[in-house]
Amino acid sequence: MWKCKKCGEKNEDSFDSCWSCGSSQDGVDPENAEEFKLTKEEVAKSITKHDDTSHYTSTYDTTRIIAACVSFVGWVVVSISVIILLVSLVQSTKSYGGFALMGLFPAFAGIISGLLLVMAGQLTRATVDTADNTGQMLALMKRRKR
Numbered sequence: 001m002w003k004c005k006k007c008g009e010k011n012e013d014s015f016d017s018c019w020s021c022g023s024s025q026d027g028v029d030p031e032n033a034e035e036f037k038l039t040k041e042e043v044a045k046s047i048t049k050h051d052d053t054s055h056y057t058s059t060y061d062t063t064r065i066i067a068a069c070v071s072f073v074g075w076v077v078v079s080i081s082v083i084i085l086l087v088s089l090v091q092s093t094k095s096y097g098g099f100a101l102m103g104l105f106p107a108f109a110g111i112i113s114g115l116l117l118v119m120a121g122q123l124t125r126a127t128v129d130t131a132d133n134t135g136q137m138l139a140l141m142k143r144r145k146r
Helices: 033-049 061-094 101-146
Strands: none
Touching: 061 101
């Protein structure tokens, strides 16, 4: 981390210039200082208006619903599998037969399958969120070019 000599903001070492004011690590103003300032003001103005997303409409509502349903089904499978696991363990202590222990295998398989379903639903939602955020950024960039 390095601290900007001009504005005092902390910046990552990978940055050559300050993210806040645009000056270099030496404190020298950028060549396009006026353009940088204008861009920063435009961004601040667009954020305060809260209309950044007005030109972008998500088309992933169905995908979000399906991903939520897949996650829900996954949690139901995990819950049922845990119940089967507990019942199998209790039954195995009551009886001396190996049949009660046979419920352990489907229980573990159900727990793993259920967690994989939950993971798939969450990954799908994360992918959709990324796509929505990318679409919003593209809409902002297109609007800025005008």
